[in-house]
Amino acid sequence: MKPLDTTVVDVLKDGSQIRQKQMIADHYARLARARETGEKCVYTYVPGNLTELIRGFDLLPVLPEINALQSGMRGKSRDYIARAEKEGHSEDVCTYVKCDIGMKRSGNIGPTGERLPDPDLLLLSYTGCFTFLKWFELLREEYDCPVAMLHVPYQGDGKITDSMRRYVVDQLRDKIIPALEEASGKAFDLDRLRESLARSAQAEDDLVWVLQSAKNVPSPIDAYFGGVYYIGPIFTAFRGMPEAVDYYRELRAEIEQRLERGQGPVTPDGELESERFRVVVEGPPNWTSFRQFWKMFADEGAVVVASTYTKVGGVYDNGFRHDPDRPLESLAEYCLGCYTNLSLPTRVEMISRYVQDYRADGFLINSVKSCNSFSAGQLMILREVEKRTGRPGGFIESDLVDPRYFSASNIKNRLESYFQMIEQKRAGGGQ
């Protein structure tokens, strides 16, 4: 086993990464000034987010998972989790929740060091994760504000039925829009929503092009570690906004250029010069040791060519687009179609398709302790995808934002063994 490099260095970033980082920092700065400027905010979740609707009322979204992952990346989650556990939250449950509760009880200082505003509305979009429901019940006890709840049915039989779509549309019309009108003091503007949805579709086209650029050999992108930067704007506050259209246009141009030049993806140590392994990854990354985790792949010359985590805030590579001609229906279909709202057989099909379409050497599952929505059933996914594709699967375990569950040496050891196995299979003519 190679020695573990624990040196923390600044990650080399390309232009789009710097730009998206600035967009998100600006959004946090705007949130920090919200009370002075009189802007109101809505706390909501990434999967099933209704950003076009929220921003159509001039409300600002705050996403607790993003706060938590940012806290994880900035080394603050350990203390927040410890505080929540000290105050009675179980060690067994989601660390995003505990990180968020701990942050709130520590002054609600956001990742950029400024205090986040209290919510004017808690918009509980219950999509693909049971914990979301309890999380906002917990937040409701922390804040004195109304809650609007959108129940998005699960695609248990692998399809969206008319009944599901109608249920979500009716809730949007009868519950969510009135709650947003109440919170904002503004009337719903359907034309404005349509304009936003048209912009969403434009950005989605470019995002899909970027993600599918990884079908090229070598791939110009890393669709997991790099991918989390690419999804940043569209998964957070910017879907449907002109900034997102610009960002994804520029990102696409950047990747087109990388392709033309035959460049590999940017890694923490600079551009990857030689692509040795192509893998698909299922599951969210670990955030507390994100760079270190990424480097473990980059050091092996491993490129993630497709990932499921980059579909958690919306699956677009199956053809779905937000549709200005069917505004509420397409918002409903978006919510219903987010990755963790898909049945396990559908997830197996999707990963298997990725392995084949992206010409991957294999696939890896990063199983995170915090997230049963992702994790329960992953050992079966492992077997099924191996069976269907004939490519080897690997399994590693960590957590989202609890550093106690990231064992660098164990993970590195497993990854090295996994990549050795792929090499041996190649040498043996296995692939």
Next chain:
Amino acid sequence: MIASSVSTLVERAEALCRDLRLQSVRDWKARTGGLAIGYLPVYVPRELLVAQGILPVGLMGAGADLEIIRGDAYYQSYICHLPRSTIEMGLDGSLDCLDGLLFPAICDVIRNLSGMWQMLFPDKYAHYLDLPQNFDRELGGRFYRDELETIARDLAARGASAPTPESLREAIVLYNENRAVVRSLYELRAAEPWKIPTWELYVVLRAGLVLPVTEHTTLLEAYREAALADTTRLPMDQARVVLTGSFCEQPPLGLLKTLERAGCYIVDDDFIQVLRWIRSDVPVEGDPLENLVNSLLDDAIASPTRYSDQDEVGGELVERVQRRQAEGVLFCAPSFCDPALLDQPMAVAAVERRGIPWTSFKYSENSGQFQVIREQAGTFADSIKLWSEA
């Protein structure tokens, strides 16, 4: 007719609970030729199944009676135990008498188990029952009715009868009778807990997961009569507690006995909630399917698995403590149970606001050592009896 003794009834019920191969279900199928459909916690509308001539069969894990070998290979260490034993029973053939399974919306683990079942047993019916979290009749009600109609159609296509208004009404009447006797047993236990030890009540309730509803109602009535007639059961100076958190994966029977031996009278609990999910009678008149839908929306108990609208989380727990004149709360949840453990801080805050004493511990369905819990529960009961203001 010679009245059955408590011990005879409880022995029969316990044997049914521990029969992991579901012999009684196999016998019922051989006798009737009907379908048997299993369901996981916490709630399914059994009336609909019975109206289709189906035997509903509740699955709540294998307890401590089954060594888990293959089931563990499907789950990471941080996932609860119930899905492991369910998979184990599926793979070892114990559940092959079931024609399908319903997976109600309770948590992400059970939700994902529905997909695993579809892949593991492609010839069996496996359906995720999405219970509405919006309780508006025009919204959640309409969606839920669609869900029930889908299930009814699916099962009819597999050989069950199509439900009729008459068959639904008949089933509703049978379950109303069952709910009534269950309610009466809970009332009796709260009034005279020495007459109805919780572990006994637990097994006679749990037997209802595999018995046809009429047989179960008869068993419960017989048990009630026998327990009331038993003059050897005398009150003891024990602390009256409500036990909460055990609505899915079940504590081992030994744990229940341990708690009672440690000085606790459990006067309310979360066990086998499918029998009590609907608080009162489901109306019989009118559209029976609509009545089932509305009862779920308007008359269901509070649960960590059910979105708590604007009410205080834990408010219903406090109300139960007060109504049952309990002196404390035992938070008794399975390890890694998201609904119970995410709910717990809110419920704890609710009881603390009223000055109600509480303690908490976790278990797994196959826990074998109870000494630590016994000491904890004993100390808790002693503290109530010695220092409580009551």
